[in-house]
Amino acid sequence: MPTELDFRSEPPPLFDTDVLRCFESLGDNCEFGLVQSSVGVNQLGFFLFNNTGFGPLLRALDTEFCDFEDPKDIRLEVAVNRELIVHLPEYDLRYHTFYQAGSVDESDLIARQKRFLSFLARKCVDDLKSGRKIFVRKDCPDRTPQDMTRLLGALQRYGPNRLLWVSEACDRDLTIPPEPVQPGLVHGYMDVFCRYEDASTFSFRWFELCREALRLFGGGTVAPLPVGPVETVLSPQGKVLSNAILDGRTGEIVSGETLPNLKIVVRLPAAVDLMGDGDTPPSRLFSTPAFAQFRKQMKGRTEPVLIFRDRYDFEFITSLNDLVNPRIPRLRLPQNAAAFVKQLFLPTPIY
């Protein structure tokens, strides 16, 4: 007979989409924004896609972003690849425009950037005042707890904000969870940060870290999950559970029964297998008529769960965002569960 399990003591939320929606980047570059974007979280944020030093970040917060209401000194620089880069010398802040030099009227582009910065500053102040986000600051290893206490103080002058401070692990054991430093401040570790010249090659450790941090912060403000009655799920421990019950707020597995026979064909009632066979390039997978049909079916729906493999490449997961309704929750599975998940889905896949 199946064994009753209780997972209430080990509550990582199930869907990366819902976890990452609780966070907002404070820089120092666009790495965390790309992590969010990879699971369909495309919220706008002032520090999402720019490079910002610690000092300028504090100054922006301390002055309530007043310098960005009508920024006076905005310049365009030309990168090696001829892309125009916005530079605000006063804050030493830079970000991409994705326009090539010579392809656009530069004075018009500067005027637009001023409007964008003013808009994003306004939104950031709103977010800060609401206290509904956990702010994330990744920074260099020599940043001190005193620095982060200072940053937390700047954030909390707006509202009851929380800060996840992220450093590279160096020799630290990554199995040790993030550490609460003081109320409202958690220090977490990454195995590695992206190189600054290519922030798209981020580590998937970010997902785990955010789940752990969210738990430490007491669950944050995870939106109710738009999933229906989930009958069969894969637990964080890699066990298949039938009759599983998920917490509607956090997506955590509350209870479930183990399945003794792994060959049994079970599937989430509304899940879609997008794992492919591991050999098919994503571009070929997405160009099939079947996928076009699938995408059509997905528009306007929120019930299905997209399943994708843990270490799929960035091209794959960004393609998912381009092609599929971002409202659909995504469930990321560990790489070592891939073979097993195929048993679950391939016999009768929706796609």
Place this chain on the structure above:
Amino acid sequence: MTEAEILTEIADLVREIFLRDDIVLAMDSTGADVEGWDSFRHIEIMLAVEMRFGIRFSSVELDEMLNIGDLVQAVSRRT
């Protein structure tokens, strides 16, 4: 204004911003349906909509806009 009227106005604004007459928007359209709708374009569209309807979106509204229908409803609530 009805939601249909708001949708028509927003579609006009989007065509104007993208300088393309062939863009057709429905309530379930998303940015992914319009080539070139990146985060900068998104901000441009939000600013244009705010100006056209004389409103200001909250950060919560901006975060929850996942398709054109959400945008239309956010405008509808404020006009």
